[in-house]
Amino acid sequence: MFEERGLIAKVGAGSVGVDSAPALQNIHYRASPATLYEAVPCGVRSRVLEAGRVEAVEVQLKKGVLELCVLALLSRGDNYAYEIASRLAEGIDMGEGTIYPLMRRMQADGLVDTYLVESSSGPPRKYYRLTEAGKTSFAGQKLAWGSFSKAVNAILGEAQ
Numbered sequence: 711m712f713e714e715r716g717l718i719a720k721v722g723a724g725s726v727g728v729d730s731a732p733a734l735q736n737i738h739y740r741a742s743p744a745t746l747y748e749a750v751p752c753g754v755r756s757r758v759l760e761a762g763r764v765e766a767v768e769v770q771l772k773k774g775v776l777e778l779c780v781l782a783l784l785s786r787g788d789n790y791a792y793e794i795a796s797r798l799a800e801g802i803d804m805g806e807g808t809i810y811p812l813m814r815r816m817q818a819d820g821l822v823d824t825y826l827v828e829s830s831s832g833p834p835r836k837y838y839r840l841t842e843a844g845k846t847s848f849a850g851q852k853l854a855w856g857s858f859s860k861a862v863n864a865i866l867g868e869a870q
Contacts, residue, residue, distance in 0.1 A: 772802055776812060777821075778855055781840065781848035784822065788839040813838060821847055 779802065783794055795809040816822045821844035826834040840848065 772804055775802075775855070776804070776808070777816065778848070778851045780809075780812065780816065781821070781844060781851060784838060784840045784844065785848055788825075788837045790827075790835040790837050794838070816844070820844075 776798070779798055780794060783789060783797055791809050791813050792806070794813075795804075795806040798804050798809065799806070813822065817824065817838075820841055822838045823841055824836050824838055827837055829835050
């Protein structure tokens with residue numbers, strides 16, 4: 711069945727639902743998601759899709775609010791990327807590698823600028839601070855987030 715659909719990339723054990731479907735372990739596939747969807751048994755398919763959907767929602771929520779969180783942290787004072795990443799990891803469970811591309815983009819967008827500070831424990835640290843544009847952006851995003859989250863919470867409160 712899998713061969714006739716051109717399935718050749720690897721689905722590893724340990725994926726959601728795969729442990730309960732030994733026939734799917736170590737299958738190689740090269741197919742569109744639609745073809746793979748049809749090839750996976752229905753019970754496994756629903757668990758995989760549900761877990762994937764929840765994960766995708768979490769990722770999108772984090773991406774959507776990450777810049778606002780960085781702006782909020784920097785509104786309290788200048789900081790370096792590792793410390794910002796550590797603080798974010800406490801609250802929204804994001805990896806350290808996520809912060810560096812975001813900080814570069816925010817600098818390119820004129821929201822932050824940088825300066826170096828000597829460190830007694832190694833090379834100089836690059837500190838980030840909000841620019842005037844960053845302060846303005848933070849104020850606007852904070853207002854938008856407040857009204858958006860209030861509306862979402864109202865809808866969730868109405869849900870059964």
